[in-house]
Amino acid sequence: MKLYDAPFAPSPRRVRMFLAEKGISVPTETVDIAAGETQTPAFARINPVGELPVLELDDGTRLTESLAICRYFEALHPTPPLMGTSAAERAQLEALALQIMFRIYVPTTQAFRHGHRFWEGRITQVPAYAELARAQVLAEWQRIDGLLADREFLGGAQFSYVDIVAYTTLDFGKPSGIRVLAEQTRLARWQAAIAARPSAKA
């Protein structure tokens, strides 16, 4: 088994944090996104959509999408549970994870791609789109700050993969100037708690 990985990218990091929380070690192979390695014909044979992470199993099966890879490991290693235990809890956590992916992660990538110097010359940048995406992301973090009023972790009393999805997304906002605001004390408290977990270094 091996995980196609990239050190600074948030999506492979989601899987690395998840594995660290489970105490599972998986060999990795680094793919250089900055050098365009994810966009080569060779990598298209590994993942046709040109994205990391990819988990390659010993029989050659390849799994893509960070959350699907997490679900694979959750099924094989249910303890500690990170994706809920009852049917309702699993559905509630998945709803939150999907909201964060669509409503925060995706616009955070757009703010980065259309607003950061790294992408200059690599794609056609539309700076106004970066600003719109950034505004959406900031509004969503404000909403999450409110959500944390009655709970320790995003899914409730227990740490879950939703915290991993959110934490890696918040960190990924830094190059685009997306940060916790001074008045967002609940978000700051939650961020510090997740940062203190050993898995945050994965």
Ligand SMILES: N[C@@H](CCC(=O)N[C@@H](CS)C(=O)NCC(=O)O)C(=O)O
């Ligand atoms: N929905 C995907 C998102 C994956 C994704 O955005 N991967 C980025 C790194 S964080 C990537 O591999 N980008 C390669 C590229 O842009 O060439 C998942 O969660 O697996």
